[in-house]
Amino acid sequence: MSRSLRHGAFAATAIVFSIAALSACGAGNDAQTLQVRPDNAATTVDSIKIQNLNIITQPEADAEGPAVIAATLFNDGAKREIVEKISLPDTGATVELKPAKGSGPLVVPAGGRLVIGGKNNASAVIENGREAGKNGDVQTVAFTFSQTGDIALGATVVPATSFFEKFGPSAVPSPKPTPSDDASETPGEESQAPGEESGSPSATPTDSASPADDAAAGDTADAGH
Known part of the structure; x- marks a missing residue:
């Protein structure tokens, strides 16, 4: 040779x-693909591929409200996969899953994909967003599939600003009124009510004895003489 x-x-x-x-x-x-990889929120196990995984919190750091999980799931297999559960291990957070329309499980069709997060897509909502971690942290997200089983990887926690705004939580809490706001509104309402009751000229005692009425009375007396 x-x-x-x-x-x-x-x-x-x-x-x-x-x-x-x-x-x-x-x-x-x-498998190494199941390990947390904080520098790359994407992985492939068997026929399932997870990409663009993030945990998106409220746009304001101190705001109360839900957080969401955003990801794109691909299924290269011949059978559909059902996302049975998404969890955040080692936390007390619960994740509520909802399909894009109606009710039922999240399905990744055979040879297709499923988008989680964003308008008109399936959703994975963490009711108490603070349990998802602080912005900039890397939090483990575990997916449980009907065929493939468990897949866990790291997701970066980011606020719903800039690029992530359209994928963030749809329920943004409105600011609560401060005590000073309540105090300024109450006197205004009370001052209007009395004005409406006593502001009509017909209700004043002086209207019953106006100068015009006195002149008319004088003319009548002259006509009688």
Whole structure:
């Protein structure tokens, strides 16, 4: 065998070992693809691919209200996958799942995709947004699929501003009135009510004895003489 052929054989063997090693990393419950990767919120396990995963909180850091999970799920398999649950391990947060229309489970069709978050898409809402973590943190998000099982990866916690505004929580709490606002509104309402009752000229006692009436009375007396 010539030297060039031997080099080619060695290169081919190295490629085979590399592919085998990558395949081993992507299989099983202890696969590296299941580990949290804070620098890349995307992963692929079997036929399921998760991309663009983020936890989006209220636009104001101190605002109370829900947070949401945004992600795009791809299914390259021949069977549909149902998202049975999404959770935030090691937290007390609960995630409520709703389809884009009607009621029922979140379905990733075979050969298709499912978008979570944004207008007219499925939603995954964390009722108490503060339990999702602080902005800038990386929080583990665990997906449970009907066929593939559990997939967990890290998601960055970001506020619903700039690019993430249209994917953020739809329920933004309105500001609560301060005590000073309540005090300024109450006297205004009380001052209007008395004015409406006593402001009519016909209700004043002086209208019954006006100067015009006195003059008319004098003319009548002169006519009688």
